[in-house]
Structure formats: C-alpha cells, structure tokens
C-alpha cells in the first residue's frame with residue numbers, strides 16, 4: 655500500500671465511529687440517505703468505494719459495493735461485498751427498502 659493510501663486510511667479512520675457492535679458509524683459527511691462520503695485524490699466519493707479500492711484494488715466496471723448488514727453508514731470491511739446494480743436493487747427489495755433510482759424522471763415519448 656502506497657503512502658497516500660495509508661494517509662487516506664488514517665484520515666478516514668478519524669471519521670469512523672466504533673458503535674460497540676459489529677457495524678461502524680460515520681461522523682463525516684454523508685449522502686442524504688446516509689452513505690459516508692470522503693475526499694480522496696481530488697474528489698469526494700462514497701467512502702465504501704474508496705476503502706474497497708485501497709484495500710482490494712480497482713472495482714470492476716459495473717460493480718457496486720453492497721452492504722450485507724443493510725447499514726449505509728457502516729464501513730466494516732467484512733460487511734461489504736461487490737455486486738451488480740441489479741443485485742443491490744434486489745437487496746433493497748428483499749429487505750423492504752425501495753431501490754434507488756438515479757437520474758431525472760423519464761417520460762415516454764409519443765408520436766402525434
């Protein structure tokens with residue numbers, strides 16, 4: 655692990671809260687739905703993605719980080735896994751959450 659990665663992990667650790675259970679909390683910025691955000695290499699991104707990339711390497715195209723614990727604030731590595739957007743949406747449905755939608759509302763074009 656290179657020095658910038660080590661520094662980033664040390665800085666990230668200052669935001670991670672030990673809740674006394676298996677999941678961790680986060681004292682830094684989050685998305686409106688509670689996902690930790692972290693500044694790294696000139697960009698603010700999901701902390702879970704940055705953590706994964708530093709520890710395990712590049713996240714393959716089209717893959718997302720899924721929370722096995724269903725706790726968006728958690729950065730416990732053993733609670734995170736790679737998966738597809740479809741798997742992540744299925745997690746949301748099976749756990750009683752509504753899957754996230756991205757982008758703007760779509761309308762169907764009709765011909766006159």
Ligand SMILES: [Zn+2]
Pocket residue numbers: 676677678723724725728729730733
């Ligand atoms: Zn967790």
